Each structure stands twice: as C-alpha cells, then as structure tokens.
Amino acid sequence: MKLHYYDGNERTVDIIDQEVPFPDGRLIVSRTDTAGVLTHFNQSFTDMSGYTEEELMGKNHYILRHPDMPAAAFKDLWDTVQKGEKWSGYVKNLRKDGLFYWVHAVVIPNVRSGEIVGYTSVRRKPSRNKINQCIPLYAEMLAEEGEQSCPTC
Amino acid sequence: MPYVLTVSPDFTPKHIAGWYIFNTWLQRQSDMGFHVELYNSFNKQREAIADNKIDLIYANPYDAAMLVREKGFKALAAPLAKADEAIIACNGEAKISAIEDLKPDLKIVTTDDPDVHLMGMMMLESxxxxxxxxxxxEVDGYVLVAKKLLQQQADIGFFLKDAYHDLSRLIKDDLKIxxxxxxxxxxxxxxxxxxxxQHHQQLQSLLVNMHNDPKGASVLDSMGLKGWEKQTQEDTEFxxxxxxxx
Structure with missing residues (x-):
C-alpha cells in the first residue's frame, strides 16, 4: 500500500493485520518539535515501533501513522495542541514490520516562556472496550474521507 | 536564620536518620545553615510550601509543577538510578492474576503518595x-496497605516499588504482584x-560530586541513594x- 503524507512525501508499506500487544506497565514517550519531527523518545517507543533509534530520530511522527486511522483524528489532535490544550484519544499505530499496536495517547504542548516549543506524547495501555468502540467509528470516518491515505495530517 | 530543608513525606522510615546526616554534611560542605523540617503528610508539606517556609526540598514529582511554576523553585539534582515506580498487588489467595481480571466496584487501598496513586490509577485504565x-x-503508609490486603479488606493496593520490596518476606509471601x-x-x-x-551552582556542584568523596558516599548510603546527577531546568520541565x- 502506498501512503501519502501532507508534506508531499510518500512511501510503500506492507500492512499486516496482526496486533502487537502494548507492554504492561510501560509508557511510550516521545517529543517532537512544532512541525511534528521527533526530537526525543524512550526505549518503549523504539521497541514498539520496530525501528531503530537512528531510523526514528529526526523523522516526522507520521512514520507511525496507520492507514486505518482517519485524517480527522489527527487534525483534531493538531488543532487542539496548537491551541495550547491537551489532547487524548485512541490511536492505531503502524510498525516498521507492517503490524500494528493500539495506544491510549495523551499529547500536550511544551510551553516554555509562554511559547509552544514542541509537543510531548505519552501513550499507555488502552482498554479493549475502548478499542472496540473506536474500530467502527474510525472505519466510518475513513469511509467519509473517501481515501486511504492522509492528505492533511 | 537557617535555610529549611524538607523531604517528600514518602521517604522510607529507615532513611530518616540519613536525611539528618545529609543536612549536617551539606552545612559543613557549603558553610551555610540548614535546618531539617519533616512533615507527616503531603498536605502539611504543601501548606508549608504555600507559606514560603521551605528553601530546599527533595520533592515528589507530582509536586514539582507547583514548586517550579508557582513558587519559583529550580532543579538542582536528581538521584542516580532511582526512578519512582508503582506496584499493584492483591492478596496472594485472590483469584485474579492480571489487571484485566479486575471488575468495577472493587476496593482499592492507597496512600497519600501522589505519584504512586497517579501511576496506579493509570495502570487500571486498561x-x-x-x-x-x-x-x-487512603491509609497512612504502605504497611497499612499490605495489612488491608492481607485481611481481605481491599481487593488491590498501590505501593511505591521500593516500599513494597521493603516489606518483610512474611508479608510479601502472602501478597501477589x-x-x-x-x-x-x-x-x-x-x-x-x-x-x-544565588547558591545554586555551589550546591549543584557539591551534590553531583558527593559520591566521589568517601564521607559523602557514606552519607548517600545512609539515605539509600547512589549519588546525584545534575537536573537541568528543561529536564524538570519535561x-x-x-x-x-x-
């Protein structure tokens, strides 16, 4: 499948319909600059993504975007954090090997001296019930968007 | 007037003496006067902070936001290789083995330790x-959390990991993580x-070099710490x- 990103980049990935469970007790933590480029992340972030640290550093966070996620969810995320507010939601992420993992993500703006200098995203283990509620909702949103790629996030 | 040093009330009882020894060491090394003031609860300590009675604090991360953003505190150092982690445990006989086995209306026993409570609740979300x-x-300490579980007066309990492992073997044998x-x-x-x-750099330098000095290393040992590492303001903000x- 070919994925298209808002900045004109595109890549071809193999999508495998197999979930990797979120590790118990862990938090996946990452930080980006204001453009969404990864600047810091922890070991859990690397482990779950399937990429190496070198492959991730400096890349846009959309490298984890799964095509089953509607663009509207990410638009809502960006609109919220750019206003200086906290966003939370359930996200299906794409691993390097094409498998996926679900997270409960909370994203907050990093405000220093009154200015947003980046964003911190912390993901924890999601409830299965919440995931099961999101699956049809996201499928419906995706169908409304009428495409499988992400033109706006 | 000496500066006032206080410690987050969740320190382990066996290290109380260590903080007094640290105070003596700090006074000698810095040639400044410090006085230790300990509080039995987080609320009492927060009242003292609000009244500007505290100058140096080994703070629970939950209180760091208030100290830094509202009271103008700046980070000096963090303990080496000593993260706060939480454990959720139950009675050893309980017929549960994972968080997903837990059902609504269960009874949780916890302490006023804010970051442990936060981490405990976060791990229940799944x-x-x-x-x-x-x-x-809420009870007054981790021994009481264990007691409630052993007496089957609660389904699960939240512990600071270090405090759980400080429980006697007899108690831990009857609990399940x-x-x-x-x-x-x-x-x-x-x-x-x-x-x-004005003394920030002097204090930071003393702390990060503390483990290199035999006397300092001994003091650290009495506090249950391996040493200090520099904590930048950005580390704290993060x-x-x-x-x-x-």
Whole structure:
C-alpha cells in the first residue's frame, strides 16, 4: 500500500493485520518539535515501533501513522495542541514490520516562556472496550474521507 | 536564620536518620545553615510550601509543577538510578492474576503518595477502571496497605516499588504482584527555592560530586541513594509535562 503524507512525501508499506500487544506497565514517550519531527523518545517507543533509534530520530511522527486511522483524528489532535490544550484519544499505530499496536495517547504542548516549543506524547495501555468502540467509528470516518491515505495530517 | 530543608513525606522510615546526616554534611560542605523540617503528610508539606517556609526540598514529582511554576523553585539534582515506580498487588489467595481480571466496584487501598496513586490509577485504565467505578480508601503508609490486603479488606493496593520490596518476606509471601510500572523517567528531584538561587551552582556542584568523596558516599548510603546527577531546568520541565499527561 502506498501512503501519502501532507508534506508531499510518500512511501510503500506492507500492512499486516496482526496486533502487537502494548507492554504492561510501560509508557511510550516521545517529543517532537512544532512541525511534528521527533526530537526525543524512550526505549518503549523504539521497541514498539520496530525501528531503530537512528531510523526514528529526526523523522516526522507520521512514520507511525496507520492507514486505518482517519485524517480527522489527527487534525483534531493538531488543532487542539496548537491551541495550547491537551489532547487524548485512541490511536492505531503502524510498525516498521507492517503490524500494528493500539495506544491510549495523551499529547500536550511544551510551553516554555509562554511559547509552544514542541509537543510531548505519552501513550499507555488502552482498554479493549475502548478499542472496540473506536474500530467502527474510525472505519466510518475513513469511509467519509473517501481515501486511504492522509492528505492533511 | 537557617535555610529549611524538607523531604517528600514518602521517604522510607529507615532513611530518616540519613536525611539528618545529609543536612549536617551539606552545612559543613557549603558553610551555610540548614535546618531539617519533616512533615507527616503531603498536605502539611504543601501548606508549608504555600507559606514560603521551605528553601530546599527533595520533592515528589507530582509536586514539582507547583514548586517550579508557582513558587519559583529550580532543579538542582536528581538521584542516580532511582526512578519512582508503582506496584499493584492483591492478596496472594485472590483469584485474579492480571489487571484485566479486575471488575468495577472493587476496593482499592492507597496512600497519600501522589505519584504512586497517579501511576496506579493509570495502570487500571486498561480494565476500564477509574475513580468513578471503584472504591478508594487512603491509609497512612504502605504497611497499612499490605495489612488491608492481607485481611481481605481491599481487593488491590498501590505501593511505591521500593516500599513494597521493603516489606518483610512474611508479608510479601502472602501478597501477589499484578503489575509493576516500568516508566523510568518519573523520579524525585531536589529543588532550591528563590532564597537559595544565588547558591545554586555551589550546591549543584557539591551534590553531583558527593559520591566521589568517601564521607559523602557514606552519607548517600545512609539515605539509600547512589549519588546525584545534575537536573537541568528543561529536564524538570519535561517531567512536569509528562506528569501532566497522566
């Protein structure tokens, strides 16, 4: 499948319909600059993504975007954090090997001296019930968007 | 007037003496006067902070946001290799083995330790449990948390990992760990208040070199610490941001 990103980049990935469970007790933590480029992340972030640290550093966070996620969810995320507010939601992420993992993500703006200098995203283990509620909702949103790629996030 | 040093009330009782020894060491090394003031609860300590009675504090990460952003404290150092982690445990006989086995209306026993409580509640989210569908009882310390579990007066209890492992073997043998956090980046920090800002560099230098000095290493041992590492303001801001997401 070919994925298209808002900045004109595109890549071809193999999508495998197999979930990797979120590790118990862990938090996946990452930080980006204001453009969404990864600047810091922890070991859990690397482990779950399937990429190496070198492959991730400096890349846009959309490298984890799964095509089953509607663009509207990410638009809502960006609109919220750019206003200086906290966003939370359930996200299906794409691993390097094409498998996926679900997270409960909370994203907050990093405000220093009154200015947003980046964003911190912390993901924890999601409830299965919440995931099961999101699956049809996201499928419906995706169908409304009428495409499988992400033109706006 | 000596500066006032206080310690987050969740320190382990066996290290109380260590903090007094640290105070003596710090006074000798810095040639400044410090007085130790300990509080039995987080609320009492927060009242003292609000009244500007504290100059140096080994702070729980939960309180760091208030200290830094509202009271003008700045980070000096963080303990080496000592993250705050939480354990959720139950009675050893309980017919549960994972968080997902837990059901609404269960009884949780916890302490006033704010970061442990936060981490404990966060780890329950995957079972769709929160403060609205559970019964939470707060007790005065981790021994009492264990006691409630052993007496089957609660279904699960929240522990600071270090405190759990400080319980006697006899107690731990009758408890069962359901989950242990592996967050790594949440930890206590030593913060200096506005009155100490002019001495910031001097204090930071003393602390980060403390483990290199035989006397300093001995003091650290009595506090249950391996040493201090420099904590930048950005390190602290990042931890505050992270706590804000929990």
């Amino acid at each position: 079972a769709d449990l929160d403060k609205d569908n559970t019964n939470i009882e 359901l989950i242990t956090s592996e967050i790594f980046v949440i930890r206590h920090i030593l913060l200096a208040g506005p009155e100490l800002q 931890m505050i941001d992270l706590m804000d997401t929990l």
